[in-house]
Structures are given as C-alpha cells and as structure tokens.
Amino acid sequence: MIHRGAEVDDDHDDNDGPSEATIVLSSKMSADFRKAFPLRDESIARRPTPIGTSTLSQISKRLNFEDSFSSRSVLSPSMNHVELTDEVGVLRRKLLNAHNDIQRLKTLKNDEERRAENLQKEIVHLREEFIKESNSVELDKTKRELDEVMLSRNEWRDAAICFYRYFQCSKARLTVAEKEMCSKGLMNSSLKHALDSAWTSTEYSVQDIQGNLHEVIKSVVSTLEEIDSNLQVETDSGQSLLRDSISPILSVRNEGNDSFFHNASESILNSTLANTSIDYEKDERLQRLELENSRLKDEKYVLHERAQKFLLIEEQKHSAEHKCHLLEKCIEEILGELNSLRSACKRKLFDLDDCSSEDRAAEVTRRMQSLADRVELLEKQRETACSEAEKLEKVCESLTSERDVLLKRVDHLTCINENLKSCLNDEKERCTTLKRTVELRNNDLETIQNEVITLRSRVVSLESMDLNPRNVETDAGDETQILHLRVNPMQCAVHDLLEAEKGLSRKRKADPYLGSDEPCDVKRAREEHINALENQLKKSEREKEETIRLQTDLAKKYREISTALTGYQIKLKDVDEGICCVNSVYDETEKQYIGERHSIPGFLAAVTLQLEARRDDEEVERTQTFIKIK
Structure with a gap:
C-alpha cells in the first residue's frame, strides 16, 4: 500500500x-x-x-x-x-x-x-527486545532458583553428615552408659521404660519430619516443572535456549526422584540446631526474592497489555491508511x-x-x-x-511516547537485574561470614564446656578430700610429738586469697566493662589484646617521629637543591604577621633588567651567563683539588 x-x-x-x-x-x-x-x-x-x-x-x-x-x-x-x-x-x-x-x-x-x-x-x-529480555529474566530466575536448590541440598547433606556423626557418637556414649549402669545395678525398669519410650518417640518424630520433607521437596520440584512449562508456552521463538537452560532440572529428575528425595530428607533430618538462624535468614531471603518475582510478573503483565494496545493502534492505523486511500x-x-x-x-x-x-x-x-x-x-x-x-x-x-516508556522500562529492568545479582552476591558473602562466626562460636563453646567439666571434676576431688590434719596419715612414730597450732597459716592464706577474690569480684561487678561470668581465657585474651594495642601505639609513635624527621631532612635538601639551581631561598619570615619574603641571589639583576628596563629576556640571559660562569669556576676548582690530591 x-x-x-x-x-x-x-x-x-x-x-x-x-x-x-x-x-x-x-x-x-x-x-x-x-x-x-x-x-x-x-x-x-x-x-x-x-x-x-x-x-x-x-x-x-x-x-x-x-x-x-x-x-x-x-x-x-x-x-x-x-x-x-x-x-x-x-x-x-x-x-x-x-x-x-x-x-x-x-x-x-x-x-x-x-x-x-x-x-x-x-x-x-x-x-523482540522485550521477548529477549523477558526470556533472559525468566532464565536467570530459574537458574538462580536451581542454584539455590542445589546449594541448599549440598548444605543439608553436609549438615546431615555432621549430625549423623554426632548422633552415632551420642548413641555409642548412651550404650556405654547404659552398660555401666546395668553393671552397677542402677538400671531400673522405670528408667529403662522411659528411655525406650523417648527413643520410640524420637523415631516417630523423625519419620513424620521425613514425610513432611518429602512433600516439601515434591512441591519444590513441581513448582520448577510449572516454571519450565510456562516458559516453554510463552516463548515459542526461544525454545532451544529455554530447553538448554532448563535441561539440568530434567537431568536431575531423570536420575531418580526417589534417591533425590531420600538423600534430601536424610540431609534435612540430620541438620543441627546451630544452622537454624541461617535457615531463617535463607527463608527471609527467599520470601524477598518471591516478592521481587511477583513484582516482575506484574510488570510483565502490564507490558503485555501495552503490547496488545500497540497492536490495536496498528490496526487502527491500517484502517486509517485504507480510508486515506x-x-x-x-x-x-x-x-x-x-x-x-x-x-x-x-x-x-x-x-x-x-x-x-x-x-x-x-x-x-x-x-x-x-x-x-x-x-x-x-x-x-x-x-x-x-x-x-x-x-x-x-x-x-x-506511539513515540509509549516507545520511550518501553525503553525506560527495559533500562529499569536491566538495572533491577543487576541490583538483584549484586544483592545475591552480598547475601552469599554474608552467609559465608555467618557460617564462620557460628563455627568459631561453637569451638569457643566447646572449649569453655571442657574447662567447666575439668573444673567441676577438680572441685569434686577437692571436696572428697578430708582436710582434717588428725585424719591425715603421717610417717611419724609413737614417740614423735606433733605440734598443733591453733591457727593454721595455710588456712589464713586461703582465707586471704578468698577475701582478695571477693574484692576482685566486687570490682568486676562495679566495672561495666568487666563481667563476673568472664572466664580466665577471655581475660587473658583481652589483656594480650590491650598489650598488643599499646605496642602498636608505641610503634606508630616511633614511626611518626621517624617520618617527621625524614620530612624535615627532605625539606632541607629540597631548599638546598632549589637554592643551588635557581638561586632562590625558600624561607618564611614573619610567619605570625603573615608576610612571606623570598631572598634571591639575583636581586640586583632582577632590579636592573626587570625593574628598570622591563626586559625579561635580558634578565634570563644575564642569569644564564652567571650560571655558566659559576659552572666553569666549579670545574676549575675540581680539577685543582684533584691535582692537589694526586
């Protein structure tokens, strides 16, 4: 037409x-x-x-x-x-x-x-750009979800291994304790019945959790399959790309859903309580990502409606062209x-x-x-x-305005995609840092528990000992006379030590920075940290003095070099009054050529001649000194 x-x-x-x-x-x-x-x-x-x-x-x-x-x-x-x-x-x-x-x-x-x-x-x-962008957004979304699922599966598997080891150790300890109690005759029928009932209840709870986890994993896989089907229906032009991008889901599914469910359920059941905070954070992050996904779907629906409006406008345009003809x-x-x-x-x-x-x-x-x-x-x-x-x-x-709006929307979507990628990387880094801190806290807790156990054993051993001197066996004979003092110096020293410890505990309670429940290792670490900081402060002060000295030496050398090259002495006079004067060797020539004759080339020529004469004089002096030294 x-x-x-x-x-x-x-x-x-x-x-x-x-x-x-x-x-x-x-x-x-x-x-x-x-x-x-x-x-x-x-x-x-x-x-x-x-x-x-x-x-x-x-x-x-x-x-x-x-x-x-x-x-x-x-x-x-x-x-x-x-x-x-x-x-x-x-x-x-x-x-x-x-x-x-x-x-x-x-x-x-x-x-x-x-x-x-x-x-x-x-x-x-x-x-075309909109279709490509939507395809890329959906593909990135599915890839991120797949990566998160695989990462969570690996995390649950690691946690399952750790918890399984812990469970085996605890089971072995429990069996050993049960054998000892049976050997000593302390194992009652009521206690045995209570242990059996607790064991059966834990097994039933484990089975219930396993069934729930099977259902959760099935729902996750079904949602991924729905996303795959929706992408295949919406984007006919990019079927090959979508098939390549979503093929890992199909391969995982073809490997065997039963084994996947079994491994995932075991890994989830064997998780420790130390990872609950990380799981809550992951759930919150997943909720945020789901909200972002819903918002992007709404924007996609709005863009689809606008595309339909564009098609209607094109049909109206064609009808108007027909009317014009x-x-x-x-x-x-x-x-x-x-x-x-x-x-x-x-x-x-x-x-x-x-x-x-x-x-x-x-x-x-x-x-x-x-x-x-x-x-x-x-x-x-x-x-x-x-x-x-x-x-x-x-x-x-x-149409032009709508085109501009679409271009702005595409730019906005690209920015949102980049921001989401950066947020995902930040969240991953935070997860790694949280894992490290949890591991450190667990190690500290284990060391503290070991110290508490040793201290309790020492206290029990000390309490079991009888400190009465009459009951203590000695190597003295019948003729040996033993002098018993009314006041034992050891007891006095112990009493003084207890009084000093009570005073220190009062000071700790009065001091907000020193808690009464702090162990010795923490105090020692804090003191070492304070000593290290003091040493670092002294070292920095020494380095500061050294840098100031080097700076003054460099400034002095710079002044000497500048006076040797240019003849100008860089000094500040009457600093308090704010007057700065610069003395020069070439004051007379400056007054003569610049002040009287107003000739800068003449001044430069005179300075050049003086420098040449000085250089000749220095060369003559050097040769004379060299001859004298010979």
Whole structure:
C-alpha cells in the first residue's frame, strides 16, 4: 500500500506542470473570451444595437457575459460582467486552493506513512527486545532458583553428615552408659521404660519430619516443572535456549526422584540446631526474592497489555491508511468530474447556438451551483482528511511516547537485574561470614564446656578430700610429738586469697566493662589484646617521629637543591604577621633588567651567563683539588 501511494505521488509530480496543448488552449480561450465579453471601456466605446432590430445574430454575438445570465441585466451588462468575472475568479481560486490542499494532504499522508512504517519497525524491534529480555529474566530466575536448590541440598547433606556423626557418637556414649549402669545395678525398669519410650518417640518424630520433607521437596520440584512449562508456552521463538537452560532440572529428575528425595530428607533430618538462624535468614531471603518475582510478573503483565494496545493502534492505523486511500480515489474521481464539467462548461459557454439567452443563463447557473456544491463537498472532505491526519499525528505521538516508556522500562529492568545479582552476591558473602562466626562460636563453646567439666571434676576431688590434719596419715612414730597450732597459716592464706577474690569480684561487678561470668581465657585474651594495642601505639609513635624527621631532612635538601639551581631561598619570615619574603641571589639583576628596563629576556640571559660562569669556576676548582690530591 505504501509503495502504491509513492507511485501515485511520482506520477502526480510528473504531471504537475502544464503541457503545451493546455497553454495553447488557454491562450485561445482567453482571446475568444475577450472577443465575446469585452471590458467596460470597450463596451462603452461600442454602442449597443437596439433589441428590436432585425440582425439578431449580430446582437447575440455582441451580448456580454452578464446578458447571458438574466434578462434583467440587459440595461447594465458591464456590472453583471464584472460580478461574473469575480465569481469565476473566486471559483478558480477555490479550485486552486483545493488542489493545493489535496497536494499538501498527499504529502502529509506520505509522511505519515513513512512515520508509521518507522514506528512499526521500532515496535517490532521493541517487541523482540522485550521477548529477549523477558526470556533472559525468566532464565536467570530459574537458574538462580536451581542454584539455590542445589546449594541448599549440598548444605543439608553436609549438615546431615555432621549430625549423623554426632548422633552415632551420642548413641555409642548412651550404650556405654547404659552398660555401666546395668553393671552397677542402677538400671531400673522405670528408667529403662522411659528411655525406650523417648527413643520410640524420637523415631516417630523423625519419620513424620521425613514425610513432611518429602512433600516439601515434591512441591519444590513441581513448582520448577510449572516454571519450565510456562516458559516453554510463552516463548515459542526461544525454545532451544529455554530447553538448554532448563535441561539440568530434567537431568536431575531423570536420575531418580526417589534417591533425590531420600538423600534430601536424610540431609534435612540430620541438620543441627546451630544452622537454624541461617535457615531463617535463607527463608527471609527467599520470601524477598518471591516478592521481587511477583513484582516482575506484574510488570510483565502490564507490558503485555501495552503490547496488545500497540497492536490495536496498528490496526487502527491500517484502517486509517485504507480510508486515506479511499479518499484519494474519491478526490481523483472528483477532480476528473471537475475537469469534465469544466470542459463541458466551456463548450456550453462558447457554443452560440440559436437558443435563447435565458436558457443559456439557467444552464450556466445550474452548472455553477453544481460546481459550488462540489467545492463544498471537497472542502468537507478536506476537513475530514485534515482531522484524520491530526488523529494520525496524535497516534504517532502516543506511539513515540509509549516507545520511550518501553525503553525506560527495559533500562529499569536491566538495572533491577543487576541490583538483584549484586544483592545475591552480598547475601552469599554474608552467609559465608555467618557460617564462620557460628563455627568459631561453637569451638569457643566447646572449649569453655571442657574447662567447666575439668573444673567441676577438680572441685569434686577437692571436696572428697578430708582436710582434717588428725585424719591425715603421717610417717611419724609413737614417740614423735606433733605440734598443733591453733591457727593454721595455710588456712589464713586461703582465707586471704578468698577475701582478695571477693574484692576482685566486687570490682568486676562495679566495672561495666568487666563481667563476673568472664572466664580466665577471655581475660587473658583481652589483656594480650590491650598489650598488643599499646605496642602498636608505641610503634606508630616511633614511626611518626621517624617520618617527621625524614620530612624535615627532605625539606632541607629540597631548599638546598632549589637554592643551588635557581638561586632562590625558600624561607618564611614573619610567619605570625603573615608576610612571606623570598631572598634571591639575583636581586640586583632582577632590579636592573626587570625593574628598570622591563626586559625579561635580558634578565634570563644575564642569569644564564652567571650560571655558566659559576659552572666553569666549579670545574676549575675540581680539577685543582684533584691535582692537589694526586
């Protein structure tokens, strides 16, 4: 359709200029018109013959244009002639304006067609970009979910191994303790029944948890399969890419769902309580990601609706183009009819048969009325075409605005994708740091528990010992006399030690930074940390003094080098007053050349000569000292 409109415009541009036949015909018609309808001066110069004469053919030839329209205008033929000429000129101007408007509308239509074609190309390009972006977003999302599932599976598996080892150790200890109690006769039937019931309840709870975990894993796999099916249905053009990206899910599924469920359930059941905080954080992160996923789905739905709106607008544009083509055909038909009417009117006007002037005038008025009606119809069609063109312009503006919005939305989606990637990396780093801190805390807790156990064993051993000196066995004989003091120095020392410890405990309670429950290792570590910080402070102070000394030496050397090279001494005088003076060796030459003569090249030449002379003197001194040393 667009190419056909372009061909019509080219033909019209070729036929736009008048041909030679039309020029000759127009000159001939103007000459005949001047002869048949003279001007006012010519009509006054010619004396009209009376109406009642016998030469009717001569009278009919001399009738002017006003006489042919009405019988009442016989007395004033010149006025009617002027009015009719004005009307003809007005009609010609209207026809010319209509022709110009038609040409302008054609150019506007061509421009709109070109713009519509460009917009259609841009819409197709944006649609492709949107499909690619949606495919990439969905693929990245599924890949992230798959990676998280695999990572969680590995984490649960590691936790299961650790917990299984711990469980085996605890089971072995329990069996050993049960054997010892049985050997000592401390194992009652009630205690044994309680242990058996606790063991069976734990087994039942483990089985329930295993069933729940099977259901959870099945739901996760079903959601992944639904995502896969939705992606395959929505993106027909990127089936191969989607198949390659989602193939790991299918391979995992083909390996055997039972083994996967079994391993996952065992790994989940064997998890420790130390990882519960990490699991809560993972759940929160998954919820945030699900919210982000839902928001992106809503944006995708909105973009899909806008794409449908674009399709509707394209259909409206095609219908408007069809209407424009129909209007062009109507205008061409009207122009052909106008040309035929014009030629017929000319033939009727200049065909001087023996009919009456009233009939000719009525025919001409009827033709003029039809022409006026046709002109009004053309004006209405032109207005409708203008309104259609304005509507098309508005539609094009709306399409451009929507295109800009889509481009901004695509940029925003890319930014969101990058931000999500960065957030995922940050969360992974935080998870690793949390794992490290949990491991460190667990190690510290184990060491503290071991210390507590040793201290309790020592306390029990000390309590079991009897400190009464009479009951203590000695190697003394019967004749040996033992001196018993009323006050034992050891007990006094122990009492003093207890008093000192109580005072220290009071100080710790009064000090907010020193807790009463802190172990010795923590205190020792804190003191070592404080000593290390003090040593570091002393070292930094020494380094500071060394850097200040080096800075002063460098400044001194820099001043010496600058005075040796330029002759200027860099010193600050009257620093408190804010006056800075610079002394120079070349003060006299500066005053002479710059102050008096205002010649900078002369000053530079004089300084160069002085430096050359100084260098020659230094070379002479060096050679003399070298000769003396020899």
